[in-house]
Amino acid sequence: MPVAEKRTAARAPRWRPDTRPTARPARPAGAGGRRASRLWPYALVAPAVGGMLYLLVYPLARAVLISLQDFRLRQLISGDAEFVGLRNYRTLLSDPRFWEVVQRTFLFMALNVFLIMVIATLVALMVERLRRIGRTVVLCSLVLAWAMPVVAATTVFQWLFHSEFGIVNQTLTSLGLTSFDRYPWFANGTASFVILVTLIVWQSVPFAAITLYSALTTVPLELYESARLDGAGAGRIFRSVTFPVLRPIFLLVLSLEVIWTFKAFVQIWVMTRGGPGDATTILPVYAVQTALSSQRYDLGSAASMITVVLMSGVLVLYFRQMFRQEDESR
Amino acid sequence: MSPRTVHPRLRRLPLNIAAAATVVVCLFPVYWMVSTAFKPSTDIQSADPRLLPRTWTLDHFQRAVEADGFALFWRNSVLVTLGAVLLALLVALGAAFAVARMRWKGRRQFMLMIFIAQMAPWESLIIPIYIISRDTDMLDRLPTLTLIYFMITLPFTIVVLRGFIGTIPPELEEAAQVDGCTRTGAFWRVAMPLLTPGLMATSLFGFITAWNEFAYANFLIIKQQDNRTLPVWLSSFQNTFGTDWGATMAASTLFALPALVIFLLLQRHVTSGFAAGAVKG
Numbered sequence: 001m002p003v004a005e006k007r008t009a010a011r012a013p014r015w016r017p018d019t020r021p022t023a024r025p026a027r028p029a030g031a032g033g034r035r036a037s038r039l040w041p042y043a044l045v046a047p048a049v050g051g052m053l054y055l056l057v058y059p060l061a062r063a064v065l066i067s068l069q070d071f072r073l074r075q076l077i078s079g080d081a082e083f084v085g086l087r088n089y090r091t092l093l094s095d096p097r098f099w100e101v102v103q104r105t106f107l108f109m110a111l112n113v114f115l116i117m118v119i120a121t122l123v124a125l126m127v128e129r130l131r132r133i134g135r136t137v138v139l140c141s142l143v144l145a146w147a148m149p150v151v152a153a154t155t156v157f158q159w160l161f162h163s164e165f166g167i168v169n170q171t172l173t174s175l176g177l178t179s180f181d182r183y184p185w186f187a188n189g190t191a192s193f194v195i196l197v198t199l200i201v202w203q204s205v206p207f208a209a210i211t212l213y214s215a216l217t218t219v220p221l222e223l224y225e226s227a228r229l230d231g232a233g234a235g236r237i238f239r240s241v242t243f244p245v246l247r248p249i250f251l252l253v254l255s256l257e258v259i260w261t262f263k264a265f266v267q268i269w270v271m272t273r274g275g276p277g278d279a280t281t282i283l284p285v286y287a288v289q290t291a292l293s294s295q296r297y298d299l300g301s302a303a304s305m306i307t308v309v310l311m312s313g314v315l316v317l318y319f320r321q322m323f324r325q326e327d328e329s330r
Numbered sequence: 331m332s333p334r335t336v337h338p339r340l341r342r343l344p345l346n347i348a349a350a351a352t353v354v355v356c357l358f359p360v361y362w363m364v365s366t367a368f369k370p371s372t373d374i375q376s377a378d379p380r381l382l383p384r385t386w387t388l389d390h391f392q393r394a395v396e397a398d399g400f401a402l403f404w405r406n407s408v409l410v411t412l413g414a415v416l417l418a419l420l421v422a423l424g425a426a427f428a429v430a431r432m433r434w435k436g437r438r439q440f441m442l443m444i445f446i447a448q449m450a451p452w453e454s455l456i457i458p459i460y461i462i463s464r465d466t467d468m469l470d471r472l473p474t475l476t477l478i479y480f481m482i483t484l485p486f487t488i489v490v491l492r493g494f495i496g497t498i499p500p501e502l503e504e505a506a507q508v509d510g511c512t513r514t515g516a517f518w519r520v521a522m523p524l525l526t527p528g529l530m531a532t533s534l535f536g537f538i539t540a541w542n543e544f545a546y547a548n549f550l551i552i553k554q555q556d557n558r559t560l561p562v563w564l565s566s567f568q569n570t571f572g573t574d575w576g577a578t579m580a581a582s583t584l585f586a587l588p589a590l591v592i593f594l595l596l597q598r599h600v601t602s603g604f605a606a607g608a609v610k611g
Binding site: 063122 | 434445453592
C-alpha cells in the first residue's frame with residue numbers, strides 16, 4: 001500500500017498519466033473501434049466497482065439505516081423495523097457503560113500506538129546500525145513474528161500466560177516472585193488488558209519497524225557526515241537530520257496503527273471476549289456483543305457507526321499524508 | 331594505542347545486545363509454539379519447563395490431525411481462500427490494466443475509492459453483513475466468505491498490480507500491436523509473462539489475509555459447523571482439545587506454517603516495504 005505505492009511509483013512514471021498525454025500512443029481504431037475502446041475501461045473496472053457497491057457501500061448504508069431503526073430479534077425475523085430517528089444514539093450516549101468503553105478504547109489505542117511507534121523507531125535505528133549478517137537475522141525474525149497468524153499468536157499467548165504451566169508464570173516464580181505461582185492472568189481485568197497490549201505490540205512492531213527501516217535507508221549519508229562535521233551529537237542528528245526525512249512515513253505508519261487498533265477485535269474476541277467483566281471491551285467488541293449476544297442490532301449498529309466516524313477522522317489525516325507522499329514522489 | 335582498537339567492539343556491544351534481545355523477543359513465542367508441539371505431555375505439564383525438549387514426539391501432531399473435522403476445516407479454508415484470491419486477481423487485473431494503461435473519465439475517483447476501500451472498517455461491518463446474509467439466505471455458506479475475502483483483498487491487489495503493470499514499458503505491447511496483435515493479445519502475450527512475479531507475490535499476500543481471517547468466519551458460519559474454517563476451529567480449541575496444550579500448539583503450528591513459509595519466501599519483498607500494510611490479521 002502506501003509505501004509500496006511510493007516505491008513502485010517512483011520507478012514508473014505512470015501515476016495519473018493524463019497529465020502527460022503525449023506519452024500515450026495513438027489508439028489503434030477506426031470510428032467504430034473508437035467508441036468500443038472508450039467503453040473498455042469502464043467494462044474492466046465494472047466488476048471491482050460492483051463488488052465495492054454491494055459488499056462495502058450497501059452494508060455501510062444498511063448499518064446506518066439499522067442504527068436509525070428499532071431493530072431487535074423480532075424485527076430480524078419478521079423484517080418490519082420501525083424508524084426511530086436518533087433514539088439509539090441517544091440511548092448509547094446516555095449510557096455510562098458506553099462512555100467507559102469509549103474511554104477504554106482510547107486508552108488502549110494510545111498505549112498500543114505509543115509503544116509500537118517508540119519500539120519500532122528504536123528497532124529501525126538499531127537495524128540500520130547493524131552489520132550485514134546481524135541485520136539479516138533481525139529482519140528475518142521480525143518477518144517471522146509478523147507472519148504469525150493472528151489466531152495462532154493469540155493461542156500461543158494464552159499458553160505463555162497459562163496460570164499453571166505457562167512459561168511466564170514459571171519463570172517469574174523461579175525468579176523469586178512467588179506471588180505469580182499459578183497467577184490467573186485472565187481472571188484479572190488489568191492483567192488481561194496488559195497481555196492484550198503486549199500481544200498487539202508484539203504483532204505490530206515488525207511491520208512498523210521494517211517500514212521505518214526502509215525509510216531510514218533513504219536518508220542520504222552525506223547529510224549524516226556533514227552533521228557530524230558540524231559537531232552534532234547523536235540526539236541532535238536524530239532530531240535534525242533523521243526524523244525530518246522519516247517524518248512522512250512515520251506519520252503514515254502512525255495513522256495506520258491507530259486505525260488498526262480496531263482490528264484488535266480478533267485478538268480480544270479470541271482471548272477474552274471483552275472480559276473479565278468489561279475490562280478488555282473496546283468499541284468494536286462492544287458493538288458486536290450488543291448486537292449478536294444481546295440481539296440489540298440497532299444499538300450495535302449505532303456503536304459501529306460511532307466507531308466509523310471516530311476512525312474516519314484519523315483516516316482523513318492518513319489520506320492527506322499519503323497523497324502528499326504521492327505528489328512528492330512524482 | 332588501544333582506546334581506538336578496543337573501543338569499536340565495546341561500543342558495538344550494547345547494539346548487539348539490543349539486536350539479540352529483539353531476535354529473542356520476536357522468535358520466542360514462535361519457538362515456544364513449535365517446541366511445545368514436539369514435547370511429550372509430561373514435559374509440557376511439568377513444574378520446571380525446559381527450553382529444549384528432551385525428547386521429540388509427533389503424538390500431538392497426530393492428535394491434532396485426527397481431531398474431529400481437521401481435514402474438513404483445512405479443506406474449507408483452502409477452498410475459500412483460493413476462491414477469493416483467484417477472483418480478486420481476475421477482477422484486479424482488469425481494473426489495474428484500465429487504471430495503468432487507459433485514459434478515461436473518473437479514473438482518479440476510482441483510485442480514490444480503491445484507497446478508501448483498502449481502509450474499510452471491516453470490524454464495524456460485521457453486524458450489517460450478518461443481517462444481509464441472513465436476509466439473502468447466505469448464512470452458513472462458504473461462498474459468502476469467499477465473496478467477503480475477495481472484497482477484503484481486492485483493493486490491495488489492484489493497487490499493487492497497477493504498480494507492476496506500470497513498470498512494464500507500454501512500448502513492448504505497442505511493438506506487438508504493430509506486428510499485428512490485438513491490444514488484448516499483446517497484453518496476454520507480452521505483458522502477462524512479465525507480470526507473473528507480481529501476480530505471484532500479490533496473490534500470496536491475498537492468500538495470507540484470507541487464510542487468517544477470523545471475524546467473519548466466526549459470525550457468519552454459525553449453525554453449519556461443517557463449514558467452519560481453520561482460524562475459527564483453532565480459536566475454539568478448548569472444545570476440541572480441552573487442556574491438551576500439546577495438541578493445541580501442534581494445531582497452531584500446522585495452521586501457521588503456510589503463512590510463515592510464504593512470508594519467508596517473500597522476505598525480500600516484505601523487507602523492501604513492498605507489502606507495507608497489506609497483511610495485518
